[in-house]
Amino acid sequence: MLSPFRVSVIVLSAALTLSPLAYAQSARPPQSGLHKDEKAPTAPAPRHDISGTWVPANGLLDGIQPEGVKAMPNDGKSEHQLPYTPHGLETYKSHKPLIGIDAVAPAFFNDPRDKCEPLGFPRADLYYLRETQIMQNEYKVAVLYQYGEAWRVIWTDGRELPKLVDGGVLVGNEVREPRFYGYSVGKWVDDTTLVVQTVGMMPEDRVWLDITGRPISDALRVEERFHRVNHDLLELTVTIDDPKMYTKPWIAMNKFPMRLEDPHTDVMEVYCSPSEMEKYNQLFANPTSAPAGDTPVR
Amino acid sequence: MDKKIALVAAVVVVLVGMSMPLFAHHGTSVFDTSKTLTLKGSVTAWDWSNPHCLLQFDVKNEDGQLVHWIAETQNPGNMVYAGWAKSSFKPGDEVTVTLVPAKNGRPFGHINQVLLPNGKTLDANKGLTTTNDSAGSSGGSKPDNYSK
Numbered sequence A: 001m002l003s004p005f006r007v008s009v010i011v012l013s014a015a016l017t018l019s020p021l022a023y024a025q026s027a028r029p030p031q032s033g034l035h036k037d038e039k040a041p042t043a044p045a046p047r048h049d050i051s052g053t054w055v056p057a058n059g060l061l062d063g064i065q066p067e068g069v070k071a072m073p074n075d076g077k078s079e080h081q082l083p084y085t086p087h088g089l090e091t092y093k094s095h096k097p098l099i100g101i102d103a104v105a106p107a108f109f110n111d112p113r114d115k116c117e118p119l120g121f122p123r124a125d126l127y128y129l130r131e132t133q134i135m136q137n138e139y140k141v142a143v144l145y146q147y148g149e150a151w152r153v154i155w156t157d158g159r160e161l162p163k164l165v166d167g168g169v170l171v172g173n174e175v176r177e178p179r180f181y182g183y184s185v186g187k188w189v190d191d192t193t194l195v196v197q198t199v200g201m202m203p204e205d206r207v208w209l210d211i212t213g214r215p216i217s218d219a220l221r222v223e224e225r226f227h228r229v230n231h232d233l234l235e236l237t238v239t240i241d242d243p244k245m246y247t248k249p250w251i252a253m254n255k256f257p258m259r260l261e262d263p264h265t266d267v268m269e270v271y272c273s274p275s276e277m278e279k280y281n282q283l284f285a286n287p288t289s290a291p292a293g294d295t296p297v298r
Numbered sequence B: 001m002d003k004k005i006a007l008v009a010a011v012v013v014v015l016v017g018m019s020m021p022l023f024a025h026h027g028t029s030v031f032d033t034s035k036t037l038t039l040k041g042s043v044t045a046w047d048w049s050n051p052h053c054l055l056q057f058d059v060k061n062e063d064g065q066l067v068h069w070i071a072e073t074q075n076p077g078n079m080v081y082a083g084w085a086k087s088s089f090k091p092g093d094e095v096t097v098t099l100v101p102a103k104n105g106r107p108f109g110h111i112n113q114v115l116l117p118n119g120k121t122l123d124a125n126k127g128l129t130t131t132n133d134s135a136g137s138s139g140g141s142k143p144d145n146y147s148k
Helices: A004-018 A060-064 A086-094 A274-289 B076-082
Strands: A052-056 A132-136 A140-144 A151-155 A163-165 A168-171 A174-176 A183-190 A193-199 A221-230 A233-241 A250-260 B035-047 B054-060 B066-072 B094-101 B108-115 B121-123
Touching: A052 A060, A060 A250, A151 A193, A274 B054, A274 B066, A274 B108, B035 B066, B054 B094, B066 B094
Parallel strands: A151 A183, B066 B108
Antiparallel strands: A052 A132, A052 A250, A132 A140, A140 A151, A163 A168, A168 A174, A183 A193, A193 A221, A221 A233, A233 A250, B035 B054, B035 B094, B054 B066, B094 B108, B108 B121
């Protein structure tokens, strides 16, 4: 039986797919007349259109970001140290990630991801950014992430970004609840660049920034800059501004290249299943994490 | 040496980077990444599941006793891109598994590659490092319209 969440995704996807604008400019121009080894010239970027299925241009690991956010991996190098506030550092130290310089064994982590919690935003950009389907019409841009089959909507209909207030965001006169994927508003700053602001994400005990346990809070503001360089190339830049956790804004993803994929591609699901996770922990994670002769129990 | 199931070889020190496994769900802390083992065994189960696929197989040790091994790969979404599938193994398949062993000496490991009965080799790390230029789809998914 379909859950309400899945029904919502199906309805949203169907609505956007059927929209006359969805994928309107994704079809590649004809390339007939080329020799076998001759590469077709890349077509220019269409105006105000980032729709399509996009994949990391430099391989899957680039999007998975297994060492932490792409532009600032958590590798101990001085140039990658984040500007933590005291509270940010304390929060980071309370996290027990499976990857990074402070990684723990698989049986001892506390990453919400492995309890099958939603990744949330901006972690959806900063971890496991794989085949990403973007659909748009005149009112909104929908981003469909592969991990967890999660989606979010970026409004491009001219509305204002909600104001951050205690306990959530202010939409008109109404205080609205925090969301895993926040509240997003986008504006075209030129023909090929969509700048998106997002606020209203979950508090620090619900979400992490990346797989290495970097923290975020409900004071977070994120700027995404989607720049379509040409027909086949999209660059994504993500800036983190969280005064509770960091003393200044910093760039987590810098012109991250994504390449347009065959529009017929059927994206494979990547999910977190509590039952499969439990089986994995029992069969593999717990016994490999134990000293010889001892098996920890989560 | 037993023709069907035999522990073939032994611990091989590998050059760093030559066969370093790739980990996207968890790190390398429980594995001895300075070593690889090559084991011949008989498949008992193949779990095509998240967060990691698990290959279970029995290996006869030097004393003639069966040792049950469990070795992981990446998740299905990564493995399919490296040419793996839910149908890659069935119980009873005789395979040769090259893996990075657990530090604690238990029969667990992270798979680098598997030699199948038909002589084909499945590389567990291939998918994550492949770029779009060398394969049609970089996400493990396939251009597919289903049946028309």
